[in-house]
Amino acid sequence: MTSSPATASGPAIGRRRYTKVDPIPWWLKAFGGVVVIFFILPTLFVIPMSFSDAATFEFPPRGFTWRLYENFFTNPIWLDSLSNSFLVATLTAVLATTVGTAAAVALSRMQGRVARFVRTLLMVPIVAPAIVVAVAVYIAFLGWQLTGTVLGYVLAHTAIAVPYVVVSVTGALGGFDPQLLRAASSLGSSPSRAFVRVTMPLISRGILTGAIFAFIVSFDEVVLALFLRSPVFQTMPVQMYNSVTVEIDPTISAASSLMVVAVTIIFLLPQLLRGRARRR
Amino acid sequence: MSSNKIRWPSWPLLVPALALLAGILLVPLADTLIRSVSTPGWTLSNYSNLFTDGVTLTVLWRTAVTAATVTAAALLIGYPYAYLMTRVSPRARGILLVIVLIPFWTSVMARNFAWIIILQDGGPVQSLFEFFGADDVVFYGTTVGVTIAMTQVMLPFMVLPLFSTLGAIDRRLLLAARGLGSSPTAAFWKVYWPLSRGGVMAGVILVFTLSLGFYVTPALLGSPQESLVAQLLAQRTTLLLDFAAAGALGMLVLVVTLVLVAWANRMGGTMSAIGVVAAGRTEGRR
């Protein structure tokens, strides 16, 4: 503490003085707080609702019961849609991660107009309105007899999930020093060995993030799923949609709470893994 | 042939992604386009009908107004928020960034269901208004409710381009302006605002564009009598099975969207903003 007073106090004094001249106004902080509530609070409403005893969506919730969760985990309609979503999202994550990682690696090695054009083209699924994509895919899949099939879901979801993988793997490759590949080859690695031993481990976090994004994009996808559903195959978001529009089934509050908690956990997973890696 | 450091070409790695994109997206879209100009026979009538059928124009106008309202609300909320982000400590900045991304990454259905509960008749928001003596305010089944819910999820696309622009502004310019005798308000409007206009433009175009295509939120929170263009599109496809008319409308929406996004991209930072939203959790830690 006392050994280096100059370095310790120098910037601190500067910062303190700066704040005095130019403080953050209190109303701005208050406004920030309100916005934060606007972002977070609505989603949290579903959790108390999921323990309600009422047969409707009335608020505030009445009583306390696990009935909705019980229903969710015993009703075959909910269970089937849940397992369908898991199946589709897992396959989508695998496919989109493979395809998207390959594309990101290729793009990182290419320069010029073509690469820029392809990069933009791969972003189209994110910016194109989901409903337009859904309508076009629906009409085409009707002809190809892919509606209501696992394959149809996986292909459609992969198409819109790939850009997320490309973005996150590209980000990881951005911090990758290409000199390392030269070093690897000077040490005896063929290009493919260098990819496995050097590139892969260094971008693995980007790939993992991409895979998680792809999983969530698919698991949570509503619009395409509404068009591709069939009476025998539908995903969880579609069942939730039905329970609001058709059935007025309060089980959706249990489903929503589970979704919120699940997505949060999946998101926190890499952070937790990172935390553990750092401690090690 | 001369100086390739990599001894094999990279483009084959792109083939699966491009094939998928083409097969699942481009071919169906092209198919839709062709159908829209070739049914019945080669004609543009499906497009001219959009402007003469009396319904489409009304819906398009309503959609544009809703999107504009969402954009304005997002700007009013997002600008101060992004400004706040530039002022706080890096750690707090990371937290604020993660928070702004939460709506985008929480389950679409859970989020919309939550808004139904909050905005429904007799729900907490309406009760609040009644408490203050406003008895006849209705949110559920109106475009007001739709606007509120859409604003929440569109905010990241406003905040991120704004944040990158505002973060690049040298704040000492404001102090300099104050030192030269400007009031705080004048200093803001004369110095800060003009420098931030690029980010404002990018954010505004992006939010407006993305708002045009919302389907689930208006379908759940709005009313069929006040439908937006996405609902009209869905209705023409699945209920009326009028693929040619739906295709024409879809193409119109798609072209408008892509043109606007390309424009916003020229203003700078749009693609990167989408990138940050897409990969937001990892970037947010800095």
Next chain:
Amino acid sequence: MTTTPSTTVKATGSSPGTPSGTEIRLDRVTKDFGLAAPAVDDISLTIRPGEFMTFLGPSGSGKTTTLNLIAGFETLTAGTIALNGTDVSDVPPHRRNLGMLFQNYALFPHLTVAQNVAYPLRERKVPKREIARKVAEVLELVQLTGRDDNHPSQLSGGQQQRVALARAIVFEPRALLLDEPLGALDRNLRSALQAEIRRIHREVGSTFVFVTHDQEEAMNLSDRIALFNNGRIEQIGTPQQLYAEPETLFTARFLGDSNVFELGQAALDRSIVWDGESWGVDPATVAAHPGVRAGSAIVVRPEDVEVAARRDEVPPGANAVRAVVRDVEYMGSYRTLLLAMGGRGLPGRTRVSPLRGDYAIGDEIVAWWRPGAQRIVAA
């Protein structure tokens, strides 16, 4: 993998200390990136087994490109490169069995020190126990014992470069290529690591090819220096040769300070004339380069220039020029006088010992040197 490298490895590895190693022969090597001029323009050069060869030159002179061609990171436009007589022009870098040191270290950030050093051994399927032994050995050689489990980010720049050095020599490559490896380090660390590299070169005894733009570093380390300029080798020789016997003006100017008197068209039989001064010529100082016969510049090193107060104090037979003192730099053990020489006030410099009296700015003096100290070089 291939058998040739491993036999070489044994040859170099089993006899440390003795000059062994690989001969690297470049024959009419050209690299053209399609720019205005080729980056490397028809270079022929033989690096002897066990030699410490430095490629010296300004940036863009082609020295790094030449190194990359030897490493195999760039493909040849024309010419051949042979290691111990075997043409490797078409062999990919990972089969050339050459060690490489990079300016930014290029350590693998996801691996520990020990894993980094073990990398090339694992790539060569060396047995585990053998790997452990060799890693420990080489880490001791670079004085990093005990840092096995550190990650590169936990080490200082100098330590990182020593890990990189260990990694580049642990597999006993046919030669070690060093691409400005000390460029990112501060001055003190540089000289420490220079000594380290020299020591390791002595102990390992293999061929080292070192690229730098720092002439002092080149002088310190090298057996021979190849001075690069515009994609060609300007001059090649020992550090002493390059300093004392420059063949061209570029060489004279690049290595150390020089007083340069450019000549017009002067006859070179007995004497030459510069700015009205008539100077004698020692035939031995006319560089053997064919172009030099035309005689285009005289180069005299500052330490060879003496100072006299008046012309009659200049010894007979010496070449002299009148000069004005422009500035005096105190360098501790000696002083440097900055001069304006002749009627045109040509900038020049000389070193004088403090014992030789005081000089003040504006003093008119006579600078002189023996004809044997001057070099006559091509421009």
